[in-house]
Amino acid sequence: MASIRDIAKSTGLSISTISRYINSSGYVSKDSAELIQKVIDEMDYVPNRNAQAIFNKKSGSIGLVIPSLVNPFFSEMATIIGNKIQDDGYGCVLCFTEDIPEKEEDALDLLKGYRVDGIIVARGRSVDKIQKLSIPVISFESIISDEIITVSADNYQGGRMAFEHLYEEGCRKMIHIKGPKGFIAPEERCKGFLDASADKDVAVEVLELSTDYLLEEDLDKALNQVDFRMYDGLFVFNDINCIHVISYLRRQGFAIPGDLQVIGFDNSYLSEMNLPRLTTIEQSPQEIAQVSYHCLKDLMDGTCRSTANRIIPVKLIRRDTTGST
Structure with a gap:
């Protein structure tokens, strides 16, 4: 060489x-x-990138910290951001955390050692460590501090949209399968769903899961605790779990949407590929990726004018798992 x-x-x-x-x-x-x-x-x-980083105090690289590529939403988001990073001539250093704070802290230390020029952290949990970073950082979903920009979908409004759509389609006995505690997005989706149900004076049951991408939990075991014959509407907090739930229900002999109308959240590529095609609330990975990256570039370039959080609108995508058969 x-x-x-x-x-x-x-x-x-x-x-x-x-x-x-x-x-x-x-x-x-x-x-x-x-x-x-x-x-x-x-x-x-x-x-030699390492030598250049020492000389220039910049590496020409950007760090991207995400929980996993198993969840299609994070896979799409990482791909879009990674391409933008490379298109602008930067290197992309991708780290996975599995939502484990210790792994996230190790990833942040690694990126600091590489002297990356900026970091995007998805669903960060190491709040203190992120706050102490001396390089530009953008947070996706997690609120870190007033000085760090958080980019997220309007999860609360998405939860309201899910209830309102099921209600408009005639559902009156609904259940929500909620994501794990400790994360803002599933909490806000659940709150929006419950608030909208209270406005209509409709009681809603909630089943809470411990993970959101099926690596640590036997979902069928959790679903076996529920008598789905009692319900006519179901909102699942993300698409990957929603598709698994639909598979479970069909194995139990349920017709979707004839017996039970179902709506998910994300509008990942799997929602269109599933049969029946999934009705869902879209949080656009393209828009979230674009806003996150542009905010980071503004910070890196010194042109950022506001650290206000960026809330990305959501929208209902009507497909085959809701409505009349």
């Missing part, structure tokens, strides 16, 4: 001149620059 010394030897120029050219840190004559670039191309030289 070629080094700066090899380029200096081949061009007859000093190491300091080569370094100034590579790091854009000082004057290099046009002739010298053309010669250096010619030799770089011939040797297929790639700058």
